[in-house]
Amino acid sequence: MMRKTKSVSLWQEFSKGILRENPNLVGLLGICPVLAITQEARNALGMGIATTFVLICSNAVISMLRKVIPQTVKLSAYIVIIAGFVTLTQFLLHGYAPELYSALGTFLSLITVNCIILGRAEVFAGKNGVFRSVLDGAGMGIGFTLSLLLVSSFREIIGSGTWFGIPLTGEYKVALLRSAPGGFFALGCIIALVSALLRKKPPEGIGCNGCPNADTCAASKGGCSR
Amino acid sequence: MTVLGIILSAILTDNFVLSKFMGCCPFLGVSQKISSSIGMGAAVIFVMTCSTAITYPVYMYLLVPNGLEYLQTLAFILIIALFVQLAEMFVRKCFPPLHRTLGIYLPLITTNCAVLGVTILNVDLFAASESFLTGYLHALLYAACAGVGFTLALILFAGVRSRMEDADIPAFFKGTPATLIAASIVSLSFMAFSGMS
Numbered sequence: 001m002m003r004k005t006k007s008v009s010l011w012q013e014f015s016k017g018i019l020r021e022n023p024n025l026v027g028l029l030g031i032c033p034v035l036a037i038t039q040e041a042r043n044a045l046g047m048g049i050a051t052t053f054v055l056i057c058s059n060a061v062i063s064m065l066r067k068v069i070p071q072t073v074k075l076s077a078y079i080v081i082i083a084g085f086v087t088l089t090q091f092l093l094h095g096y097a098p099e100l101y102s103a104l105g106t107f108l109s110l111i112t113v114n115c116i117i118l119g120r121a122e123v124f125a126g127k128n129g130v131f132r133s134v135l136d137g138a139g140m141g142i143g144f145t146l147s148l149l150l151v152s153s154f155r156e157i158i159g160s161g162t163w164f165g166i167p168l169t170g171e172y173k174v175a176l177l178r179s180a181p182g183g184f185f186a187l188g189c190i191i192a193l194v195s196a197l198l199r200k201k202p203p204e205g206i207g208c209n210g211c212p213n214a215d216t217c218a219a220s221k222g223g224c225s226r
Numbered sequence: 227m228t229v230l231g232i233i234l235s236a237i238l239t240d241n242f243v244l245s246k247f248m249g250c251c252p253f254l255g256v257s258q259k260i261s262s263s264i265g266m267g268a269a270v271i272f273v274m275t276c277s278t279a280i281t282y283p284v285y286m287y288l289l290v291p292n293g294l295e296y297l298q299t300l301a302f303i304l305i306i307a308l309f310v311q312l313a314e315m316f317v318r319k320c321f322p323p324l325h326r327t328l329g330i331y332l333p334l335i336t337t338n339c340a341v342l343g344v345t346i347l348n349v350d351l352f353a354a355s356e357s358f359l360t361g362y363l364h365a366l367l368y369a370a371c372a373g374v375g376f377t378l379a380l381i382l383f384a385g386v387r388s389r390m391e392d393a394d395i396p397a398f399f400k401g402t403p404a405t406l407i408a409a410s411i412v413s414l415s416f417m418a419f420s421g422m423s
Contacts, residue, residue: 087296087299180413181410184407191406192399
């Protein structure tokens with residue numbers, strides 16, 4: 001049987017997260033890690049991979065359980081599943097990459113409350129089959145990793161004169177980009193750049209559209225994006 | 227850490243939003259109007275203090291003696307989610323006017339990383355204190371002050387944004403990019419406090 005109603009191909013399901021619906025740069029979700037651990041490209045890559053892993057696993061499990069989880073406790077159930085995978089990731093990193101584990105610190109636990117993961121669970125995995133959910137998670141995760149890499153490369157090359165620890169520009173560097181204000185500045189510039197390249201208007205407000213609480217939260221109808 | 231040190235670092239030098247980057251979504255999302263930023267800030271102070279009040283003893287008396295420290299993330303987020311839902315129901319039933327002004331921000335807070343962040347940081351910072359009570363009181367103070375710091379940043383930023391509305395900004399910087407660059411300048415002004423520590 002042809003499924004005419006669902007004309008989205010598997011490739012589109014995967015690729016939409018990478019640029020067109022990039023969760024950070026277009027959707028503006030989960031920007032805390034993008035600001036906080038992008039001083040060095042190496043840590044940013046680690047964070048991206050860890051988040052992608054959690055995103056794929058939680059998408060798969062949530063999509064398997066989507067007919068079992070009652071609507072009323074949906075959010076709590078999702079959070080428990082996600083937190084379980086985050087704990088697993090913490091174990092893996094602590095065992096195999098202790099340096100990365102200590103560099104990411106609290107932000108590793110905070111993957112639990114990354115709105116991208118909860119958002120994908122709510123918007124996609126709770127309504128679609130396992131295979132599509134895994135593809136969606138992989139695409140969104142890669143998109144997230146790419147934007148982390150983009151912001152961290154910008155900050156590391158200009159801020160420290162290195163890239164993945166390789167010296168590039170020597171003494172010419174703008175130390176401000178390594179510090180907290182530099183994070184906001186770099187992300188602002190990169191969102192503007194991406195909007196210019198995609199030839200569309202930059203997002204107006206911070207993304208309530210993928211926020212799992214958008215239905216219950218009155219802020220989404222007044223305070224949040226407008 | 228001394229009491230004054232905790233207060234100054236939580237509010238100014240290690241401001242949660244502007245130097246730790248926790249809770250950026252509500253910071254950038256709910257800072258359009260000063261009134262809504264005050265409501266959001268008050269709700270965050272409340273939830274941060276109360277969830278620390280529960281998670282800290284749970285960690286010290288339930289997780290540590292049983293060797294279950296690794297369940298920290300899972301336990302804390304469950305407690306926060308449950309607490310926020312209970313608080314929302316309680317406030318809606320008992321204080322309807324308060325619910326209309328503050329309650330609407332409560333569901334948003336479950337997924338606010340500043341709240342989970344403050345509970346985890348408190349355990350990291352104060353679990354080694356000499357007695358449970360000193361650690362507990364310091365943790366509560368730190369949580370409340372972190373909330374105050376969040377609110378301060380939110381209100382200041384709401385003021386900055388209201389002045390930005392009429393500014394003439396290049397097309398590709400309109401909206402979020404300009405907001406982020408304004409946040410960068412506000413964060414720069416908070417960097418000046420780092421000399422105090």
